[in-house]
Each structure stands twice: as C-alpha cells, then as structure tokens.
Amino acid sequence: MKTTRTLAAMALCALLLTPAHAAGSQVRTAPVSLDGQSLDLPGARIVEGTTYVPLRALAAAMDPQAQVSWEGDRAVLRTGQAAVEAVPGSLELVVNGAALKLSQPVLLEEGRTLLPLRPLAALLGAETSWSPETGAALSTRGSDDLYWLSRIISAESRGEPFLGQVAAGNVVMNRVKSAEFPGDVYGVIFDGRWGGQFEPVRNGTVYNDPEPSCVLAARLCLAGASAAGESLYFLAPSLTSNHWTMENRTYVTTIGSHWFYE
Helix, strand or coil, rough: CCCCCCHHHCCCCEEECCCCCCCCCCCCCCEEECCEEEECCCCCEECEEEEEEEEEHHHHCCHHHHHCEEECCCCEECCCEEEECCCCCEEEEEECCCCEEEECEEECCCCEEEHHHHHHHHHHHEEECCCEEEEEEEEEECCCCHHHHHHHHHHHHCCCCCHHHHHHHHHHHHHHHHHCCCCCCCHHCCCCCCHHHCCCHEEEEEEHHCCHHHHHHHHHHHHCCCCCCCCCCEEHHHCCCCHHHHHHEEEEEEEEEEEEEE
C-alpha cells in the first residue's frame, strides 16, 4: 500500500531562504537595489542569515498600485496578481488562499511589518540575488528560468488551484536539484528521455503565453517555494493510461487533479 501523508500538512509550502550574509554576523543593515538603483528601505536588516525588508516600503518602491493595510492582527498586501496576509510572529504567509511556510517569522518592529526579502520580492515581481559586496539585488527583467518555468506550469496546471500550480513548479525545481535529472530548468523541461518528460513539450503547448497566476507561482518556486515536499513526479490519473509512476514511486499528496510522487 502506498505511503500517504495528510493533505493538510502538505498545504504548507516551504519557502527555503538562501543564507544572505557571511557566517558569524547576527544582525546588520541590508542594502537592497532594484534594477541597479539603490532603495531606501528603513528598517531593512539581516537577521540570522535572512534579509528582512519593510513590507510597505518595498511594495511602494516596486508597485505604486499595490495596497498595504492593517486588518485585525495582520498586514495585508494586495497587488494585481496576489493577496498576501502576514501575521507578526507567524511562520506562514497566506498567498491567494494558500498557506506558505517561512523558515523565519514575520516581524513587527517600530510599527513596521518586516518580511523575508526573497518571497516578498517574488510576490512583487522580482528575482533576488545577493553578494557580500553589494548586498541584495532585485531584478524585474525576468530570467530564462522564469520564462520556461512559468510556461510549463501554465501548460500543465492552468485551471488547477494556485497551490497546485506552485506544486507543479516545485517538481521541476526538485528535478533540477536531483542527480537523476538535468541540472537546470530548461534541461529538465526538455529532457527527451523515454519519449519526453512532459506532455506540453510533445504537443507544443509549453510555448504558449503563461497564465498570470502561473507566472506568480514560478516566481515563488524560484524563491524556494515547495507545495509537494520532495516530489519528482506528478500525473492526473484520469487523463493517462501510463501508471508507472503510481506503481513505482512513493505517493506524497493530491492537489486538484494531480497526484504527486517522490
């Protein structure tokens, strides 16, 4: 019998944040730039390896149309693509109804809600890189990884719940890290072994423009989001007659019409 895990447990997506400072530094200021221009972000700092930035200030710098409000016990960010809830002290963000687990908690200091930079930047439309010389650099130009990851997510998962779209991208990113598969996003998607790994590559729908929610899911995946643990495979049992994955891999969870396997 296949090993099962509770769907509730898997509804928490892990945002694994890359350490952003040299070992030994506990708290220090965090310079942040956007497309080469330095940003004024009062309260931005590095805490235990995680770059924190003020929610309202970064949102205003990146998206003049974004709205930030305080509602009950939480800060709420609304953009054209996402509604985000952040409760100080919590290890979760709620994004479009999906709970995303953080490795560091939401902070509230001097009236400012501080969030880890990578997931917040992804939600606002940017990818993050870091160097000890220049600090955190945000880019809104979009990478090749974002281009292809958003397209495979959209081709495989348009119409699926947002959590399922993140999970589909998670499978690609897990394969990038696995020795069983090519070591980059493009290579994983276009892996031609066994007749090809993804049906949208075979039928050409991977080249279609992605749904906006799938672009957001791709950005979160590139920031480290994980909705399906260490899954390397997924399928919709009702749409395929090939059940090799179901018979040979370990079941993880079901999200929408997709079943996920390690």
